[in-house]
Amino acid sequence: MSTTARAAPRASTLATTSAATRTVAVTVPDWPLVAALDRHQRRLSEEAPGEDPAVDPAVDPVLLLDQHRVTHASAAARETGALPGMTRRAARTACPEALVLEADREHESALFELVAAAVDTIAAGVDVLRPGVLLMSARGPARHQGGEEALAERLLDAVAELTGWDAAVGIADGPFAALLASPPGRVVRPGRSADYLAPHPITSLRSAPVGPGWGHRGQPSATRPERRLDLAETVDLLQRLGITTLGDLATLPSSAVADRFGPDIATLHLLARGEEPAPPAAHHPTQPILAETTLETPLVRTDQAAFIARPLAEQLHAMLLERGLVCTRLRIVARTEGGEEMERTWRHDGALSVADVVDRIRWQCDGWITRAKLGGPTTGAITRIGLHPLQLAPAGEGAPALWGSAGEAAVRASRAFARAQGLAGEDAVQVPALVGGRLLADEVTLVPWRSEKPARREGPWPGSLPRPVPATVFRELPPVVLEDAAGGPVVVTARGLLSASPARLLVTAPGTPALQRLGLRAGSAHPVLAHGAPTVIDERWWTPGGTRSARLQLVVRSAGAEELAVLALSRTGSWMLEGLYD
Numbered sequence: 001m002s003t004t005a006r007a008a009p010r011a012s013t014l015a016t017t018s019a020a021t022r023t024v025a026v027t028v029p030d031w032p033l034v035a036a037l038d039r040h041q042r043r044l045s046e047e048a049p050g051e052d053p054a055v056d057p058a059v060d061p062v063l064l065l066d067q068h069r070v071t072h073a074s075a076a077a078r079e080t081g082a083l084p085g086m087t088r089r090a091a092r093t094a095c096p097e098a099l100v101l102e103a104d105r106e107h108e109s110a111l112f113e114l115v116a117a118a119v120d121t122i123a124a125g126v127d128v129l130r131p132g133v134l135l136m137s138a139r140g141p142a143r144h145q146g147g148e149e150a151l152a153e154r155l156l157d158a159v160a161e162l163t164g165w166d167a168a169v170g171i172a173d174g175p176f177a178a179l180l181a182s183p184p185g186r187v188v189r190p191g192r193s194a195d196y197l198a199p200h201p202i203t204s205l206r207s208a209p210v211g212p213g214w215g216h217r218g219q220p221s222a223t224r225p226e227r228r229l230d231l232a233e234t235v236d237l238l239q240r241l242g243i244t245t246l247g248d249l250a251t252l253p254s255s256a257v258a259d260r261f262g263p264d265i266a267t268l269h270l271l272a273r274g275e276e277p278a279p280p281a282a283h284h285p286t287q288p289i290l291a292e293t294t295l296e297t298p299l300v301r302t303d304q305a306a307f308i309a310r311p312l313a314e315q316l317h318a319m320l321l322e323r324g325l326v327c328t329r330l331r332i333v334a335r336t337e338g339g340e341e342m343e344r345t346w347r348h349d350g351a352l353s354v355a356d357v358v359d360r361i362r363w364q365c366d367g368w369i370t371r372a373k374l375g376g377p378t379t380g381a382i383t384r385i386g387l388h389p390l391q392l393a394p395a396g397e398g399a400p401a402l403w404g405s406a407g408e409a410a411v412r413a414s415r416a417f418a419r420a421q422g423l424a425g426e427d428a429v430q431v432p433a434l435v436g437g438r439l440l441a442d443e444v445t446l447v448p449w450r451s452e453k454p455a456r457r458e459g460p461w462p463g464s465l466p467r468p469v470p471a472t473v474f475r476e477l478p479p480v481v482l483e484d485a486a487g488g489p490v491v492v493t494a495r496g497l498l499s500a501s502p503a504r505l506l507v508t509a510p511g512t513p514a515l516q517r518l519g520l521r522a523g524s525a526h527p528v529l530a531h532g533a534p535t536v537i538d539e540r541w542w543t544p545g546g547t548r549s550a551r552l553q554l555v556v557r558s559a560g561a562e563e564l565a566v567l568a569l570s571r572t573g574s575w576m577l578e579g580l581y582d
Contacts, residue, residue, distance in 0.1 A: 020174035020193060020276050022138040026119055026155055027168050027182045028112075031132030033057065033064045033072040034165060035108040036101040061098035063091050069466065071103060087466070106366060108132070113367025116344060118162040122154050127329070127345050129209055131363075133179065138171050148187050172196065175209040176271040194274035198247030202238050205246075205268055206231050233468075234265060246272040289323075291316035291387040298337060298381030305365035308385065313357035316387045326351035329391035332364045337380035342368055345390065361385070417449050438464045438537055439569070440473040440579050463537035465551065470567050470579025472514055477569060477576035481506040482528075482552075492550040492570050496536040502528045505556050505566075514580065519559030529563060530555040534570075547571070551578070 028034055037055060055062065057074035063082055064072040070086045082095040091098070112131040119126050119134055123141035126134050138148060145151040152169040159167040170181030172188035177197055181188050188196045197204075208231065243249050249257075250273040258266040270276060293312050299305060320327060330352055333343045344367075346360045365382065417429045430446040436457040437443045443464075445454060482490040484500035491499045507515065510522045520526065532553040540546040550570045558564050565581035 020177075020274060022142075022173060022190065023171070023175045023178040024123075024136050024138045024141070024151065024155070025170045025175065025178035025182045026115070026126075026134040026136075026159070027170075027179070028115060028132050028159075028165055029168055029183060030057075030072050030074075031112065032103055032108050033062065033074065033101075035111045035131075036064050036103060037062060038111060039104065039107055040099070040101055055099060061095050063095070063098045063100050064103055065091075065100060066103040067466075105131070106363070109363035110366030110370040113344070113364070113371050114163045115159055115165070115167065116367075117371060118159045119155060121162070122158050123151070125345075129175075133209070135175050135178070135209065142171075152185070152187060174271070174274055174276045176276070177274055179207055179209055180204055194250065197272060197274055198245065198250065200246045202243055202245055202249060203235055205235050205238075205272070208268055208271055210267065234268070250274075289316075289319055289325075289389050289392070291319060292333075292384060293386075294384050295382065298383050299365060299369075299385075300381045301369070305362045305369075309358040309361040309365075310354070312361060312385060312387060313354045316357060316389070317354045320389070320392075325389075325392045327389040327392055328352065329389070330357065330360065331388040331390050332361060333386040333388060334365070334368060334382045335384040335386075337383055340380070357387070361387075437461060438539065440465065440469060440567075441475055441477075444473075463535060463551075465535075465567070468581075470565075471582040472580040474512060474577060474579065476512075477578060478512060478515060479508050480568065480575050480577055481508055482568070482575050491573055492534050492536070492552075496534060496550065498531075498534060498552075502531055502552075502554065504528060505554065505568075515577070518562075518564060518580070520564075521559070524559060526556040526558060528554055528556055 037057065041055060057076070059076055060074065061077035061080060061082065062074040063070050063077055065088055068088045070082065070084050070088070070091045073082050073084055073091075077091075077095050077098050080095040080098075082091040082098060086094070088100070092100070108131045112128070116126055116128060116134060119136075122145070123136060125140075126136045129135050138151070142148045142151045145154055148171045152171060155169050156167055159165060168182045168185055170178045170183070170186055170188075172178040172181045172186075173190060173193040177188055177193035180197065180200055186196075210231075238249065243252075249269060252269065254266070254269060257269045291312055293308065293315075295308065297304070299308070316327070328351065329345065331343055331345045333341060335341050344364050346364075352360075365385070368382070420429050427448055429449040431449050432444045433447050433454060434443060434456060435445050435454055438461045447454060482502045483504045483506065484490050485503040486500075488500065490502045493499055505526045505528055507520050507522055507524050507526075510516070515521070534550045534552045537549045537551065538546065539549070552568045552570065554566050554568055556564050556566060566577055567579040567581070569576050569578040
């Protein structure tokens with residue numbers, strides 16, 4: 001059992017630590033951009049076989065978009081001002097000549113099998129943390145290759161020769177230090193990981209090796225689906241508290257971090273100190289657990305993997321559930337028509353849910369098929385697939401307590417809600433439910449507690465506000481007036497442009513207590529310090545009852561000389577406040 005495997009720490013106690021494992025991290029910088037560019041160039045080669053479609057991201061501007069926002073930009077694009085986080089329109093304005101590609105997570109996962117296979121030629125026991133990042137223990141491979149520096153060189157050469165891509169290798173005590181040492185290609189001396197991590201900015205936590213199940217709402221935990229943290233929001237919170245480096249976080253008392261923030265951030269605290277959470281209590285069943293299936297139709301296409309993944313994942317989940325176990329590290333094994341066996345290990349933070357296993361089966365099968373298509377080792381059609389749990393723990397190891405749904409506070413709250421409904425009626429206690437819409441007030445509706453949630457109206461919603469959204473959303477929009485420097489009204493023209501640059505925001509009605517607490521009282525005027533470009537929203541424009549409105553983000557100075565970010569909405573020439581940002 002590898003000591004670098006992860007499990008969700010007990011919520012009721014402080015995260016326990018183990019001696020940091022000497023770890024190798026192999027990364028391909030900007031992997032989503034590399035994978036998208038590879039897909040683009042191969043498609044051009046198929047369309048025009050005689051032409052050279054090569055695009056050099058070091059010279060040519062390339063942008064990668066996901067949900068209309070730039071996630072990665074090549075060096076040439078960044079020099080022109082097109083940066084990650086920009087909208088498609090803003091990035092194209094900054095760099096009109098850029099090649100714009102769309103992200104494809106399925107392709108990224110499948111193509112990364114080429115890198116994993118290249119690393120396999122140098123060392124065994126490679127774990128895929130996520131597409132673009134491989135982790136493995138350094139002790140055995142370094143001894144075999146003649147030292148850690150020699151191991152790093154061999155890994156770089158193998159990836160370059162077998163894939164043509166440039167990789168980066170970092171070696172340190174613990175996976176987090178190894179990941180941060182990877183881009184500069186550092187080998188951190190044993191026992192010095194804490195010193196190496198200390199000067200790094202707190203934003204480095206966004207690369208923490210916590211796996212996709214820890215801090216992303218899109219992939220909730222199997223044990224705590226109702227409460228997921230977000231790494232970007234966590235980093236923003238720590239920055240607002242004045243914690244600017246990993247060293248600042250590491251100096252905080254462990255008990256205080258766990259009590260104040262909970263077990264997830266306590267795990268980040270361990271990583272910032274150059275340590276790692278102790279692996280879960282291992283469980284070795286008397287009979288090995290194996291879920292496998294023989295395919296009546298051999299698997300030769302990537303779309304076939306989706307049909308076999310779920311039944312196999314549910315079979316494994318039922319076997320684990322029967323024994324009261326969870327799996328945190330999974331090996332996927334495939335046998336081909338020619339008798340060849342292929343395998344790959346995936347690690348995960350916390351218990352692997354059925355959805356997690358389905359994703360990994362599909363990604364891995366796609367990766368093996370894609371590797372053969374792109375000139376890798378020729379393999380026959382896949383006829384059998386098996387799942388081998390490598391790391392098991394009792395299900396209670398990952399159960400929530402103080403901070404989760406099984407906690408005492410949640411039980412007390414449920415009783416209080418039930419009593420309130422019994423005394424005042426079902427509608428007395430209401431909770432928000434996402435239903436979807438363009439305007440902020442339309443995205444969420446209130447429903448009685450424990451009643452059936454309304455069906456979500458699926459988008460897309462053109463003109464909807466990108467995240468992060470305002471923290472305060474008004475049900476009844478308070479009216480305001482925008483004036484230019486000369487005192488004239490500011491409106492949005494038919495072409496979606498501002499008639500003038502706003503200089504003042506006037507509050508014309510008492511508004512809500514939230515506005516009054518911030519000094520935005522009736523009759524008050526506040527200077528506009530900055531503003532964005534208006535976003536036009538056409539609702540049901542094809543019907544006689546269609547409406548046209550526009551949004552505008554503003555930064556104003558309140559009566560207390562504080563800077564406030566607000567969201568204004570224009571309808572029929574009148575302005576209203578739609579929300580307030582924190």
